[in-house]
Each structure stands twice: as structure tokens, then as C-alpha cells.
Amino acid sequence: QKEVEQNSGPLSVPEGAIASLNCTYSDRGSQSFFWYRQYSGKSPELIMSIYSNGDKEDGRFTAQLNKASQYVSLLIRDSQPSDSATYLCAFPTGNTPLVFGKGTRLSVIA
Amino acid sequence: SAVISQKPSRDICQRGTSLTIQCQVDSQVTMMFWYRQQPGQSLTLIATANQGSEATYESGFVIDKFPISRPNLTFSTLTVSNMSPEDSSIYLCSVDGTASGDYGYTFGSGTRLTVV
Numbered sequence: 001q002k003e004v005e006q007n008s009g010p011l012s013v014p015e016g017a018i019a020s021l022n023c024t025y026s027d028r029g030s031q032s033f034f035w036y037r038q039y040s041g042k043s044p045e046l047i048m049s050i051y052s053n054g055d056k057e058d059g060r061f062t063a064q065l066n067k068a069s070q071y072v073s074l075l076i077r078d079s080q081p082s083d084s085a086t087y088l089c090a091f092p093t094g095n096t097p098l099v100f101g102k103g104t105r106l107s108v109i110a
Numbered sequence: 111s112a113v114i115s116q117k118p119s120r121d122i123c124q125r126g127t128s129l130t131i132q133c134q135v136d137s138q139v140t141m142m143f144w145y146r147q148q149p150g151q152s153l154t155l156i157a158t159a160n161q162g163s164e165a166t167y168e169s170g171f172v173i174d175k176f177p178i179s180r181p182n183l184t185f186s187t188l189t190v191s192n193m194s195p196e197d198s199s200i201y202l203c204s205v206d207g208t209a210s211g212d213y214g215y216t217f218g219s220g221t222r223l224t225v226v
Contacts, residue, residue, distance in 0.1 A: 098204075
């Protein structure tokens with residue numbers, strides 16, 4: 001059974017700080033991982049994907065993957081109030097549709 | 111990435127009635143997915159809709175309650191039948207962009223359903 005675990009938060013960080021969001025997964029066969037951002041009342045928006053162990057950087061966002069530990073994280077540098085949202089991690093297995101974590105609610109305090 | 115038009119964006123319905131949600135994609139896609147997001151919860155997959163075959167439903171979801179149509183490669187509908195207040199949720203359609211080089215899923219704007 002595929003499971004994704006996330007700390008539901010809320011996670012509060014001051015503006016300009018680094019926000020760290022974490023996700024663990026149960027399926028060792030997973031090869032790709034995605035981070036989605038969902039603003040209140042909106043649909044999820046893909047912000048990062050990662051397929052290999054290590055770090056992947058895109059602007060202020062860095063995704064980190066450790067397949068041995070079955071752990072994926074998202075770092076947001078220089079956090080802004082506009083980053084306040086729920087962040088969902090998700091992964092497929094083969095042709096299986098995406099399984100989503102429950103999401104972590106991030107609040108960036110100005 | 112694919113652009114999905116979903117409608118209606120929201121509706122308030124009487125219990126016992128049905129609502130059909132439509133999703134139109136601006137490109138041809140093999141699979142479309144329907145998710146439900148209950149208040150304060152994450153996304154739960156309802157079913158996968160393939161063109162030319164019956165939808166594949168996840169555990170806990172049945173065709174009689176959530177009939178799905180997929181008449182072509184750019185369009186799908188989800189009907190929520192015989193609604194009860196427990197069906198109040200956001201319903202989202204989604205497509206996999208991998209085949210076109212976009213990784214991850216793209217979502218429609220969602221349908222916020224309230225059953226009274």
C-alpha cells in the first residue's frame with residue numbers, strides 16, 4: 001500500500017527565513033516525486049519535481065531526495081508572505097496515478 | 111503544460127440530485143484523473159478515465175455513484191449522483207503531462223460542491 005506522510009503543520013516562519021517541508025513515503029519502487037503548492041480555494045500547482053538522489057534547485061526552491069531513507073523535502077529560501085499556502089508532496093508508482101500526502105500548511109509571517 | 115477548463119466552478123445542490131462536472135483539455139491526453147478533496151483534507155483519487163474504455167475506480171468509489179464519461183481524448187465528465195451532504199467537496203480533474211514532456215500532473219480549477 002502506497003503511503004505518503006507529511007507533517008500537517010501549521011509551520012510558521014518569519015519573512016526571509018528558510019522554510020523546510022518534509023515528506024516520507026512507503027513505496028521503495030517510487031522513481032519520481034512532486035511538490036505541489038495549493039493556495040486556499042485554488043487547485044494544486046506543480047512547483048518542483050525530482051527523480052534522482054540529491055538536490056534540485058529552482059529559484060528559491062530546493063527539493064532534496066534520499067531514496068535510501070525514503071525521504072523527500074522542499075526548502076524555500078527567503079520565504080515571502082506570498083509563499084503562505086499548503087504544500088503537498090506526491091508520487092506515482094509506474095502507471096499508478098499520483099498519491100498525495102495530506103499537505104503541510106505554511107504561514108510566512110511578515 | 112496542458113490547460114484544463116473545468117466547470118462549473120461551484121454549485122450548491124439539493125440532496126438526492128445529481129451534478130455533472132465537465133473538463134476540457136486543450137490537447138489530447140490518454141488518461142484523465144478525477145480527484146476529490148474534502149474540507150481540510152488532501153486529494154483522494156476517485157477514478158482514472160481512459161478514452162474508449164470504462165473508468166477504473168479506486169477503492170471506496172463506485173460507478174453508480176460517480177459515473178464517468180470519456181468520449182474523446184480531450185474531454186471527460188464526472189457525475190456525482192444521488193448527492194448527500196457528505197459529498198460536499200472540491201472535485202478536481204487532472205491530466206498527466208509526461209507524454210508531452212511536462213512532468214507531473216496538471217489540475218483543473220476545481221468544482222466546489224456544497225450539498226444541502
